Amino acid sequence: MLSKKTKYAIKALVVLGKNADKPPMQISKIAEEERIPKKFLEQILLDLRNAGFLYSKKGAGGGYSLNKDPKDIYLVSIMRITDGPIAMVPCASLNFYHKCDECKQETSCGIRDVFIDVRDATLKILSETSIADVIARENTLIKV
Amino acid sequence: MLSKKTKYAIKALVVLGKNADKPPMQISKIAEEERIPKKFLEQILLDLRNAGFLYSKKGAGGGYSLNKDPKDIYLVSIMRITDGPIAMVPCASLNFYHKCDECKQETSCGIRDVFIDVRDATLKILSETSIADVIARENTLIKV
DNA sequence: ACAATATACTACTAATTCAATAGACTAACT
DNA sequence: AGTTAGTCTATTGAATTAGTAGTATATTGT
Numbered sequence: 254m255l256s257k258k259t260k261y262a263i264k265a266l267v268v269l270g271k272n273a274d275k276p277p278m279q280i281s282k283i284a285e286e287e288r289i290p291k292k293f294l295e296q297i298l299l300d301l302r303n304a305g306f307l308y309s310k311k312g313a314g315g316g317y318s319l320n321k322d323p324k325d326i327y328l329v330s331i332m333r334i335t336d337g338p339i340a341m342v343p344c345a346s347l348n349f350y351h352k353c354d355e356c357k358q359e360t361s362c363g364i365r366d367v368f369i370d371v372r373d374a375t376l377k378i379l380s381e382t383s384i385a386d387v388i389a390r391e392n393t394l395i396k397v
Numbered sequence: 398m399l400s401k402k403t404k405y406a407i408k409a410l411v412v413l414g415k416n417a418d419k420p421p422m423q424i425s426k427i428a429e430e431e432r433i434p435k436k437f438l439e440q441i442l443l444d445l446r447n448a449g450f451l452y453s454k455k456g457a458g459g460g461y462s463l464n465k466d467p468k469d470i471y472l473v474s475i476m477r478i479t480d481g482p483i484a485m486v487p488c489a490s491l492n493f494y495h496k497c498d499e500c501k502q503e504t505s506c507g508i509r510d511v512f513i514d515v516r517d518a519t520l521k522i523l524s525e526t527s528i529a530d531v532i533a534r535e536n537t538l539i540k541v
Numbered sequence: 542a543c544a545a546t547a548t549a550c551t552a553c554t555a556a557t558t559c560a561a562t563a564g565a566c567t568a569a570c571t
Numbered sequence: 572a573g574t575t576a577g578t579c580t581a582t583t584g585a586a587t588t589a590g591t592a593g594t595a596t597a598t599t600g601t
Contacts, residue, residue, distance in 0.1 A: 288499040312598025355432040363531035387507035456569025
């Protein structure tokens with residue numbers, strides 16, 4: 254399951270993506286619009302900022318805005334910041350690899366082999382889908 | 398992430414699949430071979446038994462054996478018993494659907510739309526891969 | 542300068558889930 | 572009867588996740 258943290262992160266980035274040409278948006282406004290606990294969102298946006306996805310400005314008239322083109326923010330990057338690994342087993346993770354405690358010989362593990370395939374299939378989608386794509390999908394869904 | 402419960406379940410089924418033509422295998426033996434805490438494995442095997450995948454026999458000479466052909470036990474079925482949903486968001490789940498608390502209009506949610514694709518990609522692999530396939534993969538990996 | 546606004550940062554708490562353990566019970570075989 | 576092995580329910584402990592609190596810092600407008 255996706256953590257709420259990740260879901261909130263994507264929602265916030267989508268909102269900020271739609272807001273791209275306007276002045277920065279405040280945490281409280283994003284929180285209200287997306288029904289996200291404000292203080293929790295605050296932490297999430299901070300993580301995204303520290304990872305270089307967001308620009309922030311303090312003080313009156315401040316807030317958050319995207320620091321990149323929505324086309325260049327892929328879901329996989331967000332998920333790795335907020336949730337960590339994409340793979341369902343640690344031994345199949347590219348960026349967060351570690352050995353399974355109980356595993357005897359990883360190289361010949363059939364489970365790992367299958368879940369490497371699952372990881373690749375998931376990764377293909379998540380590394381091809383950007384915030385701009387999510388927004389585009391929403392627009393399509395609304396029209397239909 | 399896959400729960401340890403699911404990982405242990407698959408490991409146990411693989412062992413039992415390899416043991417298919419022999420007398421039933423005891424929990425303690427499976428636990429030892431696969432380095433799984435015995436009492437925990439006990440519960441897992443019980444779940445799999447209650448779901449119809451295993452046959453069990455009490456008393457001396459008893460133990461567990463598969464109740465189905467390893468070809469007919471798909472990873473997706475096991476995961477749904479031990480972990481529940483396959484999808485990464487509840488609103489994209491086929492068998493364990495429920496609405497996201499904070500979601501306003503699900504039908505036009507871009508996140509859901511993407512994660513339905515992820516679910517389908519995952520599902521394709523997991524519903525095509527059986528215990529027999531996992532065993533076959535292991536054999537191939539050992540040979541190479 | 543000062544008040545108001547808004548993010549930055551750290552620490553903490555609550556709730557939930559996951560992993561594991563314990564123990565008493567039932568069935569089967571010798 | 573005694574031993575072996577699964578059945579079943581409850582409980583505990585650990586880890587993770589979700590959310591809250593409070594203080595510090597930066598920016599703007601008057």
